[in-house]
Amino acid sequence: MDKTKKSKSRRVVIIDEKSPVKVTTKDTRDNRNVTDTEDKETLAKAALTIVEDVLKAAVQSVGETKPCARKIKWITHGEFTAEKGQKQIQEFLSTCKFRIGWAFRTEFMRKEDVIHSFYYIYRVGWSLSSAQLPIAKVYTIAYFTVKINKNKPPEAPVDISFVFEDQTLVQRPDSICFQEGTLMNVIEAKYLLINAIKAYLNI
Incomplete structure (x- = not known):
């Protein structure tokens, strides 16, 4: 099988406790060598890490109510x-x-x-x-x-x-x-989570 090398764009999640938003995402350029047959298990582990980080950052705002x-x-x-x-x-x-x-x-x-x-x-x-x-x-x-x-x-x-x-x-x-900001943080984090998983899985 012909495995071609390419540069791939990825969306990453940024957790910033000092930021009012707390959770943001941005597009980055992944210049590592990747193949057309990427390891799905690695992608699944990366997505799971995002799940844990995003929800943890969002729910921390409960203590601020x-x-x-x-x-x-x-x-x-x-x-x-x-x-x-x-x-x-x-x-x-x-x-x-x-x-x-x-x-x-x-x-x-x-x-x-x-x-x-x-x-x-x-x-x-x-x-x-x-x-x-x-x-x-x-x-x-x-x-x-x-x-x-x-x-x-x-x-x-x-x-x-x-x-x-x-x-x-x-x-x-x-x-x-319950404060509006708390609920909004969690909902925004869930949307970011969905988008991040889609980006990692290319769907």
Whole structure:
């Protein structure tokens, strides 16, 4: 097989913690010798590295969110139902002010029986639509957990926490409120990720 040498253009992802944008991309010229039969395994590893770097940089902005100005009075163990839990999460999210165009959807996913507690898991997805892109293709996701302790009295308030995207850092609703910049960073990072993978795979 005839293997020809050529120079190839690539798009790289730049992670800059000091930059307000944090994640950018630019075209570079790869002058190394490459062949028409490139190693797909190497490309897959490169794409995976981009995935990890982009999402890590984007989700770091969660720690920069501000406390909620309005406190939510969470329902008690005796009052709780899956529907009321979903309604309270929506009430909490309504305290976070965004521009016109942002929308979120809350969905009850499942109930888990974990020894001394029940966990009610909800998923919240944010999207941003525009005249150019009326149907959003990329979402920012958070998973809320309402913990019902089997041993607590009915008048005790429920315990609510959430994790952002696929992170392990557990947050409390009373400590932060979702900011538009945080959600935008993640959505932009996901678009950059998609474009970077396409560039690496030449699709």
